[in-house]
Amino acid sequence: xxxxxxxxxxxxxxxxxxxxxxxQAVAAYAILIVVVALSxxxxxxxxxxxxKTDSEINWNPAGLPEEWTLASYAAxxxxxxxxxxxxxxxxxxxxxxxVLAVLLASMAAFAFAKYExxxxxxxxxxxxxxxxxxxxxxxxxxYIAFAKLGWLNTYQAMIVPTLASAFGLFLIRxxxxxxPSALLEAAHIDGANHxxxxxxxxxxxxxxxxxxxAILHFLGVWNSYLWxxxxxxxxxxxxxxxxxxxxxxxxxxxxxxxxxIMAGSVLATLPIVVVFxxxxxxxxxxxxVGAIKE
Amino acid sequence: MKxxxxxxxxxxxxxxxxxxxxxxxxxxxxxxIAPFVIAWLTLFLGPALYSLVLSFYRFKGYGTATFxxxxxxxxxxxxxxxxxxxxxxxxxxxxxxxxxxVFAFLLALLVRSDLVKGKRFWKPVIFLPNVIAVVASAxxxxxxxxxxxxxxxxxxxxxxxxxxxxxxxRYIVVLLLVWRGVGWWFVIFLAGLTSISxxxxxAALVDGASPWQQLLYVTLPLMRNTFLFxxxxxxxxxxxxxxxxxxxxxxxxxxxxxxxxxxxxxxGNLRDARFGQASAVGWLLFVIVVAVTFVQFRVFRxxxxxxx
Numbered sequence: 001x002x003x004x005x006x007x008x009x010x011x012x013x014x015x016x017x018x019x020x021x022x023x024q025a026v027a028a029y030a031i032l033i034v035v036v037a038l039s040x041x042x043x044x045x046x047x048x049x050x051x052k053t054d055s056e057i058n059w060n061p062a063g064l065p066e067e068w069t070l071a072s073y074a075a076x077x078x079x080x081x082x083x084x085x086x087x088x089x090x091x092x093x094x095x096x097x098x099v100l101a102v103l104l105a106s107m108a109a110f111a112f113a114k115y116e117x118x119x120x121x122x123x124x125x126x127x128x129x130x131x132x133x134x135x136x137x138x139x140x141x142x143y144i145a146f147a148k149l150g151w152l153n154t155y156q157a158m159i160v161p162t163l164a165s166a167f168g169l170f171l172i173r174x175x176x177x178x179x180p181s182a183l184l185e186a187a188h189i190d191g192a193n194h195x196x197x198x199x200x201x202x203x204x205x206x207x208x209x210x211x212x213x214a215i216l217h218f219l220g221v222w223n224s225y226l227w228x229x230x231x232x233x234x235x236x237x238x239x240x241x242x243x244x245x246x247x248x249x250x251x252x253x254x255x256x257x258x259x260x261i262m263a264g265s266v267l268a269t270l271p272i273v274v275v276f277x278x279x280x281x282x283x284x285x286x287x288x289v290g291a292i293k294e
Numbered sequence: 295m296k297x298x299x300x301x302x303x304x305x306x307x308x309x310x311x312x313x314x315x316x317x318x319x320x321x322x323x324x325x326x327i328a329p330f331v332i333a334w335l336t337l338f339l340g341p342a343l344y345s346l347v348l349s350f351y352r353f354k355g356y357g358t359a360t361f362x363x364x365x366x367x368x369x370x371x372x373x374x375x376x377x378x379x380x381x382x383x384x385x386x387x388x389x390x391x392x393x394x395x396v397f398a399f400l401l402a403l404l405v406r407s408d409l410v411k412g413k414r415f416w417k418p419v420i421f422l423p424n425v426i427a428v429v430a431s432a433x434x435x436x437x438x439x440x441x442x443x444x445x446x447x448x449x450x451x452x453x454x455x456x457x458x459x460x461x462x463x464r465y466i467v468v469l470l471l472v473w474r475g476v477g478w479w480f481v482i483f484l485a486g487l488t489s490i491s492x493x494x495x496x497a498a499l500v501d502g503a504s505p506w507q508q509l510l511y512v513t514l515p516l517m518r519n520t521f522l523f524x525x526x527x528x529x530x531x532x533x534x535x536x537x538x539x540x541x542x543x544x545x546x547x548x549x550x551x552x553x554x555x556x557x558x559x560x561x562g563n564l565r566d567a568r569f570g571q572a573s574a575v576g577w578l579l580f581v582i583v584v585a586v587t588f589v590q591f592r593v594f595r596x597x598x599x600x601x602x
Contacts, residue, residue, distance in 0.1 A: 021409075028404055029410065032401075032410065035401065035420065039420065042431065042434045042438060043422065043434075045434060045445055046426070046434045058443045061443055061444065061448050062445045062449050103329075105330060107327070107329060108327040110326055111327045112327065115322065115323035116323075117324065120323070130342070132530075132580075132583065132587070133338075133342055133580060134530075134534050134579060134580060134583065135338075136557060136576055136579065137573070137579070137580055139560065140560075140572040141342075141344040141348060142337070143569075144569060160333075161337050161338075163333045164330055164338055166338075194319075194326070222427065223428045225428065225429055225536065225537040225541070226536045229561075241428075244429050245429060245544070261433055262433075262434070262437070265426075265430030265433055266430075268429065269426045269427045272425050272426075284418070284481045287421075287478060287481050288482055288485040291482045291485075291524075291527075
């Protein structure tokens, strides 16, 4: 009798607990779905409106296109001076910058992590100390210098200032510290020279962190807006980010052409999305890795 | 030390690889750091120092520069637009940082909890707004919040001047910053939370703590460094804000002063070829960033001491 009552109480209790937990789970999913819907909606607007005609966007900016069209994408390639050139500029600038920045930072990181040399700590401390100084401070002198060199409206003006990343150096050095030096010693005894130690051992072993830094750096350069706005005033050399906000109706000058702008936005986002889809986990890991080192 | 090439591990004695002394061995590390250091000296440290010097001169880009003492700084500080832009920047920072980090943290708690399954699905989906190019996302928000043909006004049948009214516009900028940033910090918080060992948190529950107490006294203190990092990095980024307000508000150019961030003053001076003045704005920005970071470290240290 007593045992039976205890048993019923127990099942009753587990039942309410089960119901409560179930309720919490439903609430949790509801919150997540709302959050995701809100965060995805602007993305939908961007993609959907890129498939509408400019006039349809005016009366139907929020919904599905009634008439799907590729006119806006065609417009990117045709009028507005052929915006694929600007897209290509962005690709060239971000790619060259990333390759060189990773190379420079990883070479220096290798030396700082695995060699002892006079001045090592002083130089490294100096590099770190200036990480707080915002890049924007260098804009006036760099502008003057590049103007004197005749570098305004060139690729190098947009690439060169991004090459020495103290952040990347720090990130990669931390990782290289954790690579056992025994690897290097073995290769060294086998007769590998310094460059081979770097290129054949350190670079492959440190590939995860190099990839993480490459993603963050590419993202930064791809998104950069202020500096290109300063040094690239000619349409043909501007990256896509500078051109996108300026697109106007060729006939009625002041009206933004939303179809073309949205199609351009999709295009400007595409390379990052591709990298994100291919390297999903590493992409998000790079965000974390960039944050871990206090 | 000079016996050969020295290969070392942190916290361990240097392991000397015995080899004949070669000139190249001492030179090697310098050759490895040379490209980076030269690029850094010529493109960062050099220009930064030159900019400091320039901030005390009047220079129009040609002819001679005249020394003017602190006048670039004093005239900047006396210029009312400087204060408008500083106010805007501080507003953008303070109005977005709390919702941004709280929201990101709560989402991370939620996705980590046992209530939710499919973490491999939620994580990338919540991160996704970050993948959109900054300029593109600002333009999308511009079309969302247009007055006449805007998406939001069309859905609700209203005609709210979101991007014409200065006060409203500032909140739209904040909304954009939160919308874009949540996924980024969510991923970082999630990693921080996942690195907490479950035993520590379970021990609190076993000792009779409520889930709320567990969060307050166990989880949050363990996340302290991550929060400090998030506040500091986000503040630095906030004072360097440029792209979002300018692309969101303007029609293809530069945002009006009433909603512009501090960097617009640097750009404005640059375009008027007032290079000394532009440099002074840059250094004022740096001083503000350092002060804000310093205060944040102090506040964090004090609140932890109180907690302990």
